[in-house]
Amino acid sequence: MTAAVDATAIDAALAGFAQMMSADGYVLSWEPADAARIVVRIDATPEACADCLVPAPVMQAIMSQALKDTPYDVDHVVLPREATH
Amino acid sequence: MLLTREELLMRDGAEGDAVAAAMDLLIRYGDALEAERLVDTRNVAGTMTQPSPAKAKLFAEGGWARAYAVINLDCDRDIEVPRMKVPTCQLQHGFAEDAGGLTAYPEQSIRLQEDAESFFSERGVNILATCTPYQVGNLPTRGEHCAWMESSAVVYCNSVLGARTNCEGAASTGAAALTGKIPYWGNHLPENRHATHLVRADVDVDGFQEWGMFGYFVGEQVLEARPAVTGRLARPDLADLKHFGAATATSGGVEMFHMPGVTPEAPTVEAAFGGGRIAEPITYGRREREAVYEVLNGQGTSRDVDFVLLGCPHASLDQVAQLAALLEGRRLNSSTELWVMMPRALSTMALRNGYTRTITAAGGRVLTDSCPAMSKAAPEGTRVFATDSAKQAHYLPAILGIEAWFGTLAECVDAAITGRWSGGLA
Amino acid sequence: MTGRPAGTRAIELRGRGIVAGVVEAPALVTREPISGFGGIDVATGTVIEPRHELFGVSFTGRVLVFPGAKGSSGWSGFFQSTRLMGTAPAAMIFDVMTTKAVLGAIVTRVPTVVQAVPAPLESIRTGDLVRVDGGTGVVLVFPQAGAAAPRGTESETDELFVQ
Numbered sequence: 048m049t050a051a052v053d054a055t056a057i058d059a060a061l062a063g064f065a066q067m068m069s070a071d072g073y074v075l076s077w078e079p080a081d082a083a084r085i086v087v088r089i090d091a092t093p094e095a096c097a098d099c100l101v102p103a104p105v106m107q108a109i110m111s112q113a114l115k116d117t118p119y120d121v122d123h124v125v126l127p128r129e130a131t132h
Numbered sequence: 133m134l135l136t137r138e139e140l141l142m143r144d145g146a147e148g149d150a151v152a153a154a155m156d157l158l159i160r161y162g163d164a165l166e167a168e169r170l171v172d173t174r175n176v177a178g179t180m181t182q183p184s185p186a187k188a189k190l191f192a193e194g195g196w197a198r199a200y201a202v203i204n205l206d207c208d209r210d211i212e213v214p215r216m217k218v219p220t221c222q223l224q225h226g227f228a229e230d231a232g233g234l235t236a237y238p239e240q241s242i243r244l245q246e247d248a249e250s251f252f253s254e255r256g257v258n259i260l261a262t263c264t265p266y267q268v269g270n271l272p273t274r275g276e277h278c279a280w281m282e283s284s285a286v287v288y289c290n291s292v293l294g295a296r297t298n299c300e301g302a303a304s305t306g307a308a309a310l311t312g313k314i315p316y317w318g319n320h321l322p323e324n325r326h327a328t329h330l331v332r333a334d335v336d337v338d339g340f341q342e343w344g345m346f347g348y349f350v351g352e353q354v355l356e357a358r359p360a361v362t363g364r365l366a367r368p369d370l371a372d373l374k375h376f377g378a379a380t381a382t383s384g385g386v387e388m389f390h391m392p393g394v395t396p397e398a399p400t401v402e403a404a405f406g407g408g409r410i411a412e413p414i415t416y417g418r419r420e421r422e423a424v425y426e427v428l429n430g431q432g433t434s435r436d437v438d439f440v441l442l443g444c445p446h447a448s449l450d451q452v453a454q455l456a457a458l459l460e461g462r463r464l465n466s467s468t469e470l471w472v473m474m475p476r477a478l479s480t481m482a483l484r485n486g487y488t489r490t491i492t493a494a495g496g497r498v499l500t501d502s503c504p505a506m507s508k509a510a511p512e513g514t515r516v517f518a519t520d521s522a523k524q525a526h527y528l529p530a531i532l533g534i535e536a537w538f539g540t541l542a543e544c545v546d547a548a549i550t551g552r553w554s555g556g557l558a
Numbered sequence: 559m560t561g562r563p564a565g566t567r568a569i570e571l572r573g574r575g576i577v578a579g580v581v582e583a584p585a586l587v588t589r590e591p592i593s594g595f596g597g598i599d600v601a602t603g604t605v606i607e608p609r610h611e612l613f614g615v616s617f618t619g620r621v622l623v624f625p626g627a628k629g630s631s632g633w634s635g636f637f638q639s640t641r642l643m644g645t646a647p648a649a650m651i652f653d654v655m656t657t658k659a660v661l662g663a664i665v666t667r668v669p670t671v672v673q674a675v676p677a678p679l680e681s682i683r684t685g686d687l688v689r690v691d692g693g694t695g696v697v698l699v700f701p702q703a704g705a706a707a708p709r710g711t712e713s714e715t716d717e718l719f720v721q
Contacts, residue, residue, distance in 0.1 A: 166574075300661070
């Protein structure tokens with residue numbers, strides 16, 4: 048059966064982080080991986096600050112922390128291609 | 133199903149209550165199918181304007197919004213019908229103004245349908261009003277995910293065009309139109325499109341009648357499976373493929389067939405089976421062909437023909453031109469009606485090219501939007517009808533309790549002129 | 559006489575429930591697929607397809623056991639109309655999964671179990687009392703007195719005997 052994932056709650060939990068990313072020129076989006084975990088995707092805009100992106104594990108920890116009051120967690124983070132090194 | 137964030141938000145009301153109800157229906161439907169997810173679609177062919185007793189009652193209770201809620205969303209709440217989110221068209225519906233007074237079909241239903249057309253076209257439903265949207269501009273491309281109703285259109289969409297649709301219903305298309313989503317199941321998956329059966333014609337299949345008979349046989353044999361057809365097949369044109377597919381979907385429930393060398397997904401029989409084992413062929417020979425002819429003519433005893441019905445599925449301009457050529461300078465029998473059904477968009481062309489004048493001068497009629505089976509009505513007093521459509525020959529006796537003869541266009545025209553059926557299998 | 563005959567074992571079938579709800583009613587069984595358009599009359603809840611083995615028979619209030627749907631895409635709409643007209647079957651049990659039949663069950667809103675094992679068409683006869691649980695997917699068949707027991711696994715359901 049389709050799980051009752053609360054998209055609004057997840058949006059709200061990640062709102063602060065998404066805003067920070069936006070200030071540095073990155074767009075945050077997410078999709079469910081299953082009933083309890085999400086995949087977060089960070090995309091760079093042309094104005095993106097290349098030095099501002101923290102490594103994926105750090106980003107994942109920050110977002111897990113943001114989601115701690117929800118029933119959801121981060122499955123993994125997908126970073127822009129250029130920032131993976 | 134695993135829903136995306138966008139789908140979750142729609143379900144939770146971010147785009148309004150009607151969209152939420154639509155997502156609720158799609159979720160119940162998709163879960164019942166055990167679909168893994170939904171897929172985006174931008175091509176919906178459904179039914180919103182077709183009158184019915186149930187719909188008239190709902191309309192009286194709460195207008196078109198109530199009718200849409202119950203029939204097109206399976207929702208009991210009061211909702212407002214928003215604009216269709218993705219391109220949506222209305223398939224065939226009931227008789228329109230041009231059939232007014234010709235049958236016992238209620239005038240009320242014609243008016244109700246006009247009102248519905250007005251309401252729904254305001255909200256983005258293109259009123260194509262035909263079972264053949266692909267003949268009037270809705271031509272999905274190869275691989276395009278669609279959400280179509282109408283079994284004859286579904287099989288054409290999948291097989292001849294290589295687009296992808298399941299055989300949807302009023303509620304699933306109503307929900308798809310508001311969300312742009314449909315369960316990713318069945319014919320949407322490449323691995324579900326390979327042939328399961330092989331049918332080989334050992335007699336010549338050439339011409340509209342033969343293609344309909346062969347299709348009726350194939351449908352009976354494979355039911356809802358996916359046949360690949362080979363053998364002594366003449367190169368079919370649009371009308372032949374339209375008739376063949378409609379017949380397979382009538383006697384059986386075929387939604388996908390392969391005709392190597394003709395249909396786009398399988399250039400060879402091997403490709404049709406996806407590289408898997410090729411089934412043992414079911415053969416269509418002289419005996420099978422005769423048996424189909426007997427079945428399609430098995431509901432006729434009296435040879436006095438009251439009514440000739442052509443254009444099922446809806447006729448193309450070419451088919452109407454052929455009819456006009458056969459009727460040129462001739463007059464119908466005074467006690468026989470002849471109708472050809474076609475999409476309204478094409479009737480403009482038929483008029484422009486003089487075909488309609490020729491047909492009506494002979495005493496026949498060119499009508500649009502519907503057919504006797506859909507509207508459950510034929511000319512008053514009809515007890516025996518003749519048709520060149522396997523689908524109509526199959527359905528109309530059950531729907532109207534009348535006798536049926538099935539034959540070629542020429543035999544049907546002959547019956548209209550003489551008033552007597554003298555068709556026979558060549 | 560209908561009802562749970564004393565001293566008869568119930569036959570248990572297990573399938574997938576696709577529309578929740580529990581109902582118990584006499585079965586109407588056919589081995590032929592059912593058509594909507596041109597196949598049923600919604601005003602009376604009867605089969606009207608001329609050569610069908612159930613021609614003229616009403617399914618209203620019965621547990622309709624059939625292989626699957628055939629014919630036009632309006633199948634779901636026709637069965638929905640039986641709900642709106644009050645002539646719907648009490649439940650549906652079928653085997654072949656198609657969009658037509660599945661959507662039809664959903665909009666008819668009657669308990670429905672699909673792809674049950676042992677095969678419903680081998681286990682249920684017209685007239686048998688059948689309990690359909692569309693939530694758990696469990697179907698209990700109480701063969702009627704006088705009918706030969708159809709093939710199928712009998713379950714240990716002594717507690718369901720009615721004295």
